[in-house]
Amino acid sequence: MKKINNAFLKNYTTYKLEGKLACIYFPENVKELADLILKLNEENKKYKILGNGSNLIISSSYNGVLIKLEKFDKLDIDGNLVTVGSGYMLPKLALMCANENLSGLEFASGIPATIGGAIYQNAGAYGEAMDKIIKSVTVLDDHGNIKVLNKEKLQLGYRDSILKHENLICLEVVLELKQDSYENIKCRMHNNLLNRKEKQPLEYPSAGSVFRNPPGYSAGKLIEDAGLKGFKVGDAMVSLKHANFIVNMGRASGDDVLKLIKIIQKKVKEKTGILFETEQEVLE
Ligand SMILES: Cc1cc2nc3c(=O)[nH]c(=O)nc-3n(C[C@H](O)[C@H](O)[C@H](O)COP(=O)(O)OP(=O)(O)OC[C@H]3O[C@@H](n4cnc5c(N)ncnc54)[C@H](O)[C@@H]3O)c2cc1C
Incomplete structure (x- = not known):
């Protein structure tokens, strides 16, 4: 190997x-x-x-x-059913499905995830998420057993799934999509991508939204109101374009990003009493 x-x-x-x-x-x-x-x-x-x-x-x-799992890159399209390996890239899958007149993944074209990561996190945008199109997921548990979990067993919630809690590895996924015209699908994908480009700092390396939106609030707005846009630790900076993004302006390390996260959490807590939870996952 x-x-x-x-x-x-x-x-x-x-x-x-x-x-x-x-x-x-x-x-x-x-x-x-x-x-x-x-x-x-x-x-x-x-x-x-x-x-x-x-x-x-x-x-x-x-x-x-x-x-x-980059070798887990199988793709099989049979009518409305798409079977895809966990290492396959989500934006590429959205394009392949559009070419087959299959709708349901338009929200995903700007999410730079693998299928496995998108299932783990129940990735979503614009009111859509993976849970709307999943039929079943084949997983490997930490004793080496393979199981097929249907949608109900996956416990999909807001950026959440059973994979997070039971140490399960996603091997392969079956998605159920709907027929639509290529033009309609491409138009929705195009609009979503334009919207991202306008609002998100895609010109710099990042990992998307840093914090979950606290119920009833926008994390980006709270960070902006705390005066933190442009605040830096090393080369990790609160984006000037979207305050819920931290961008790498050059040579930021994971430790720089983590220090900046702690400062943001402290300042926003002092100002509003709200403690932010991270959407990004920390390995330490
Ligand atoms: C510019 C940008 C925009 C983004 N926009 C969005 C958005 O609109 N919506 C959204 O939800 N997210 C968004 N994200 C965040 C990110 O793309 C998602 O959270 C995505 O689901 C992560 O997938 P990944 O393959 O990169 O996983 P990784 O970041 O590599 O891993 C994340 C977690 O998934 C686990 N994992 C990965 N593969 C598997 C597997 N096969 N089996 C079990 N566990 C696995 C990892 O162990 C880890 O715990 C954005 C990120 C960026 C950079």
Whole structure:
């Protein structure tokens, strides 16, 4: 199995973070993955599946290994049913489905996730999310067992799924989409992408929204009202365009991003009494 030691984090995180990772494994198939999980569990080694690294902040203290499922890239389209491997990229899938006149993934074209990461997080935008189109997910548990979970068993909620709570690895997903014309689908995708470009700092590396919106509030507005737009720790900066984004202006590390997050949480708490929860996941 391919394995990279001392991997540069900037190649594996959309934040393009400074620093290195001890090791990334690249299993070729389910058997290699299952054997690896069992071995790591036996050795009591910490591990995490790496999707596209678009929701991850990795600190210098993280001493686990990562496992990248880029070889899990099967795609099979049969009528309205799409079976796709967990390592497949979501924007590419949205395009492939549009080409087949299949609608349901228009919201996803600007989300730089893998399918596995999108299921784990129930990724969504514009009032849509993965839960609207999932039929079932094949997972591997940490004892090496394979199970097929239907939509109900996945406990999909706001940026949440059972994968987060039961250490399950997504192997493959079946989506159920609807027929529509290519023109209609492309038009919705185009409008969503324009909207993102206008509101989000896509010109800099980031990992999307940093904090969850507290009920009834916009996290970005609260950060802006706290006067934090443009505030920096090292090269990690609160975006001038959208205050709920932290952008990497050059050589930011995961530790810089984490320090900035703590400062934002403290300042907003002092001003409003609201404690922000991060939407991004921290590996430390
Ligand atoms: C510019 C930009 C815009 C964004 N916009 C949105 C948006 O509109 N909506 C939204 O919801 N998110 C958005 N995000 C955040 C991010 O893309 C999502 O959270 C996405 O779901 C993360 O997927 P990933 O493959 O990059 O996962 P990673 O960041 O690599 O990992 C995130 C978590 O998923 C787990 N994971 C990954 N693959 C698997 C698997 N196969 N099995 C089990 N667990 C797995 C990882 O272990 C980790 O815990 C945006 C990010 C960026 C950079």
